[in-house]
Amino acid sequence: MAACSFEKKAPENTPLEPKAIRKFVNYEISSFTExxxxxKSDSAQRQCLIFQVEFPVITGLVPQSVAEKLNYHIxxxxxxxxxxxxxxxxxxELKEELNADYTxxxxxxxxxxxxxxxxxxxxILYQDSLFISVATTVYSYTGGAHPNSGQVYRSYDLRTGDPITLDQLLVENxxxxxxxxxxxxxRMTREIPPEMSLQEGGFWFDEGQFSLNExxxxxxxxxxxxxxPYEIAPYSVGPTELELKLTDFVDLIADGSVIDGYKN
Structure with a gap:
């Protein structure tokens, strides 16, 4: 087994977070590769399990108890x-389970x-005074016809360290x-005309009724x-990203939520 390495490096700036943006948390990117x-070197990656993980670790600008909860939930x-x-x-545990299966x-x-x-x-994609937003891409190939991949979006409350749900952001109903x-x-994103059902368009929402996920x-x-992929359609359809501008739904923002200030 090859030796593993663990390092921490400073995060790179992203298009959504230019150099001049104010920071509300300090963090480092922890990197683990094994x-x-x-x-065998005679054939590239022959009989090899490659395990690579990079994720943010909160290090400051919030209370230690909040940083610990943020890191736990991330x-x-x-x-x-x-x-x-x-x-x-x-x-x-994940690495050990994969290694046992591959062995x-x-x-x-x-x-x-x-x-x-x-x-x-x-x-971390975005920081605000009351929350941070994290994007995670997970890629896995463990045999089969094709790899699995997924994107995880999550926002976390900087007051508590907990993940944020839609019910916490928006008013009842x-x-x-x-x-x-x-x-x-x-429908506009997926080019499904109004007269066509979502099922006819290739999507399998519960009872054919559109809904948002968490x-x-x-x-x-x-x-x-x-x-x-696989969440609301076959793998061949691929993923779908949807953006809803909160300025269009100001009346739905709950009082005291982390986006309460967006009402103004």
């Missing part, structure tokens, strides 16, 4: 999207030459106004939702 299995949300049936409690595979099938890959790339407007945006983040005064 290659397990024979990994890691938990990444692990919950790991394409593993028994969700691991840590990256170490069993190449033991049972010595001529198996496909590399397995598990990659996580996570970073917000669905009655938000869902129809979101469905129009969805895979979202607050970014630039918008709610950005992400529907991953």
């Amino acid at each position: 290659m397990m299995g024979p990994c 890691e938990k949300d990444i692990l919950s999207s790991s394409f593993i049936s028994n969700k691991p409690g840590s990256f170490k 069993s595979m190449i033991s049972d099938f010595p001529d198996y030459n496909n590399a397995w890959v598990f990659e996580v790339n996570s970073d 917000y669905e009655a106004k938000l869902y129809p407007a979101a469905e129009i945006e969805f 895979n979202f983040a607050i970014i630039n005064k918008s709610l950005v939702f992400y529907f991953n």
Whole structure:
């Protein structure tokens, strides 16, 4: 087994977070890479499990108790999207489970030459005075016809360290106004005409009725939702990203929420 490496590096600036933007949390990107299995050099990545993880670790500008909760929830949300049936409690557990499965595979099938890959790339996309928003891409190939990939969007309350839900952001019964407007945006994005049902358009929402998921983040005064492959359509259809501008739904913003200031 090759030696693993663990390092911390400063985050790069992203288009959504230019150099001049004010910081409300300090953080570092923790990076963990390990290659397990024979990994013979005579054939690139032959019989090799490649495990790579990068994720943000909050280090300051918020109380220590909040930073600890933020770091706990960020890691938990990444692990919950790991394409593993028994969700691991840590990256170490995830790595060990994948390694055990891969070791069993190449033991049972010595001529198996496909590399397995598990990659996580996570970073803070947006910071505000009361919340941060994190985007995570998870890529996994453990055999089969194609790899699995997913995008996880999440916003976290800087007052508590907890993940933010739609029910915390919006008033009661917000669905009655938000869902129809979101469905129009969805149909425009997917080029589904009004007279065609969503099912006819290739999507399988419950009972054929459009709804939003909790895979979202607050970014630039918008709610950005992400529907991953297999979630509402076959893998071949691919993912769908949907942006709803909060300036269009000011009357739905709940008093005291982290976006309460957007009303003004």
